[in-house]
Amino acid sequence: MAKVLVVDDEPNIVLSLEFLMQQAGFEVVTAEDGESALARVEEGPPDLVLLDISLPGISGFDVLERLRGDPTHARLPIIMLTAHGREVEREKGLALGADDYVTKPFSTQALVEKVKSLLAEVS
């Protein structure tokens, strides 16, 4: 069973994503900030990360950069989640190596599809 790491500082958003991923048949781990997200990855590498950008402490971009900088996680699929609708941020995320970029509020169905297809691609 594929493992999805959900990183967001909004408890309700984490709750919804957790439910959606579980419903889609994935194992879910969660983190509320960047540091704990990195810790979760070290504890047991997930198969995919849903990563919010504005996190307390180190930001989603920082987390993305560190993961991409580590060869073991260079190919880990990462979908950025953000409440910032600005194009620059989207480009920045993609430039840093994110696989996809989803703007809040998002369509739950589309998000689940994206996660599924990315996981299929990797395997």
Added chain:
Amino acid sequence: MRSDLVVLGVAFGYLALLFLIAAWGDRRAEQGRSLIGSPNVYALSIAVYCTAWTFYGSVGRAAQFGPSFLLIYLGPTLAMLMAPFLIRKMVRIAGAQRITSIADFISARYGKSSSLGALVALIALIGITPYIALQLKAITVSHAVLVNYPQAADLRLADEPFWLDKSFWVALVLAVFIILFGTRHLDASERHEGMVAAIAFESLVKLVAFLSVGVFTVFVLFQGPGDLFARVAATPELAERLGLDAVPGGATGWVGMLVLAFLAFLTLPRQFQVLVVENVDERHLARASWLFPLYLLAINLFVIPIAMAGLLLMGDADPDSFVLTLPLSADLQGLPLLVFIGGLSAATSMVIVETIALSTMVSNQLIMPLLLRTRRLHRSASGELAGWLLGIRRVAIVLILLMGYLYHALVGDAYSLVTIGLVSFAAACQFAPAMLVGMYWRGAHRRGAALGLIAGTLVWAWTLLIPGFAQSGWLDAGFLEQGPFGIAWLRPYALFGLEGWDIYTHSLLWSLTANLGLLVGVSLFSRQSPLEQTQAALFAEAMHPHLLQTSLWHGQTTRGELRALLDRYLGTGATARVFADATSREEEDAAAPASPNQIARAEQALSGALGNASARVLINSVVRGEALDLESILSILDTTSETLEINRRLEQKSSELAQASEELRAANERLRELDRLKDEFVAMVSHELRTPLTSIRAFAEILRDSGELPEEKRLHFLDVVVKESQRLSRLIEEILDLARLESGRLTLNPQRLDLVALARHSVDAVHHMQEDRGVALEVAIELEEAPVIGDPDRLEQVIINLLDNAGKFADEARPRVRLSLARHKTHYRLAVEDNGPGIDAQERERVFEKFHQIQRPEEAPDKRRGRPRGSGLGLPISRGIVAHLGGRLWVEEAPHLGGACLIMELPEAPPATGGEPASAVT
């Protein structure tokens, strides 16, 4: 008899009008919209030539000597015909050399000799004083005639003490008027636009007045010119008197008078002033060269008819007063008054210009050179020098008029108006050789000019001035007939046995012969100094300045000295530009010798500001290591003060510009910053709105798509949707509040209220909320009442927000919050503290920034789950509301619980006036 009061009132009214015109002219000049930029005004101002002497005296002279008076006006006409080359050259030289008076002109020509300038000033002072006396006499006599008619005015005044003498008071009033008029500010170019405007106006007044009398005489007293001339022809004695043969001295008298008037027109200080110094545009000369003679023609048109009529009708009355007594004899009211004003205008215009010109000479050529010998004054700032100059000029004005009065009181009665005037003319003519020869002959030498002037003036004094004193009884008149000590060839009116000439031609011949002879003779045997050579060339070639080569400097000076000189006269900015190409290494070495090129550039820069001559002198003073000589300082003084003033204005303007552009830059910066803040705000608002929306949409879709859900989960999800919707609404409310606060549109409803009651009410409102989270809420209020002015709803919102925040950040395990209210001087302070980790000192202001979220990095992240998040707008809004109510809101360390403490301070409400009780919140 006419009311003296009316006459005086009209006279003072007229002077006040003149003053207004002058003030207006000066104002327009300052605004750069010159009132006198017209050849007509220039021509009219030259008509200051026509003084009271013209106005009253021409008729007097015509009655005595026939048409010979016309020669006094033919001379100037001749001069104006020569204006295109003669006067134009004077104007051009004066402009280039920044000449302030005829004394300055002559001094400048002869190497800026201060002694020559002083000599000219002194001669002018002596020579012109009788002329000023003449004007005082004319005003006094015309006033007496007007007031006393038909009784003959008793004009004997020697027996009266001076304070009963009207002339004395006339002199004083004029002195005050001229001081107000001519020395209001120091104009370095000695241009007085206001004065010129007023003088031009006066020329119109006297012309209109005189023409009125003429028309009245010819067409009212007689039936036209035919009638008048027929009546004269019927009286052979009269007809003969008005014939051409009546000129004193015959043919030589004609020539003498013509030359006298021609030269005096160019050399009288007041004529030089209006003709040359006050000329604003060389091109005005073209029209003035025919308009001014036309003016002379007009004002002389009726002289002979009035003289004839006076002789026919007035019998043996004083011919100098015919202009006034003719209309008076017809029992008219208005016309005599107009004539009096016309005479007054003729007299005042002359006195004003002459006195201003003389006082300028006295201050610049006589007094300042003496003062400059004291080094203290030399070093003082230009502003102080300007003050000195004005002070000296004011004193000079008073003294000149008092001298005029004294001459009038002591000598005046012995002479007719014309006689006095001609004595002054002859004195002014002594300047002509030095001035005119100097303009065309480069060889004219300063020693020759000085000796010629002295000799000519001595001859003038002996042949005209001293005989005048003798005739008025102050000297034994015997020497007039026998000569001094019986030496017949020294008889004043028959020098060297030259008899049968009229006294003026006689005096003019001998004085000019001596003057010109010495000038030419001495010059031929004298060597000029380099400066005088330069000046002579500049004068002689004034119309072709390009013919003059700027000689290269061979002298030695240091860069430092050159730089100091330029700094002093041009200011640091211009100096820096002159030395712009000097490398920094060179600049440091102030003791290094300046290159000829640098010296030449320095001279060019100085010339641009001070004129060639002054620049040459200044450069000369440093290049040769000589101290700046007095005459140079003096001549440069005026221009320097002007240059500094212009520089100062320029610097002021450029600093104003710099300031304006700095302000613009800052405003632009502020706008950019505001724009950036607005963008940031919009981004943050969008971010904050998207967050609850995301949860709402996600759960709504889950509820829609997930089919059967456990009831517990379904309710939980619905609850999230409702809570997040509420959060969204709250957020929108807060954003709107903030927008209103920032745009100043927040409507507050300030009223007198009791903060104690409001605080308790707010505590009740959050009580259950606090209980839910287990927060221990402590209330410490010892006051009975705390009246403040505020909006109860808004203040409650603030207090609840503070309590809410405190609850959120209180210690996790044993959360405690304490609300206290106390009086502090004239304010009440409501403090809400918690026992949380507190806020770092550097973070304390940031919590009031929009969307600022208080970070608590040391807190374990999972512990925050379930903790309500704020929007980050509560504190900024609270602070805005409190500030609107005249209070303050800030963060401190909690004194009792150790966490953060937010303090709201509001001013105590003034005691209730209308017995209205402090309203508690309902």
